[in-house]
Amino acid sequence: MMKWDYEATILGEPASKANSRRIVQVGGSPRVIKSKKALSYARSFAAQCPLKSSLLDEDGSTVLVVLDIYYSSRRPDLDESLILDLLQERAYKNDRSVKARITRWHLDRDNPRSVVRILKLPADYGEPF
Helix, strand or coil: CCCCCEEEEEECCCCCCCCCEEEEEECCEEEEEECHHHHHHHHHHHHHCCCCCCCCCCCCCCEEEEEEEEECCCCCCCCCHHHHHHCECCCECCHHHEEEEEEEEEECCCCCEEEEEEEECCCCCCCCC
16 A cells, blocks of 8 residues: 555545636726635635645655545536645645646545645656656
């Protein structure tokens, strides 16, 4: 069995980053902000997601992220971008350190969730592993 450098299960269905923006007026100027669903998910994510004591890219490392996203219906498109953003300062310093990812779509009507697993890649990660 693989030894992951970081693991977490986050309950709830993530918002799609592509569809999670709305335009509002601030001081007479239009602004683009996160949707209510995205803001709610971000708060829930922060409350559930453990902080890694030593962030993975503090030493210049690169990471592999494996995400299994369980949706409550067949409607949502697979979109891990909000989750990758929310993992910043929790598992890694910046999502630019993510050099490889595997994202899988699942259906679980009763228990939507995201299972996050992260592995620090070896220096020669370009080679098959």
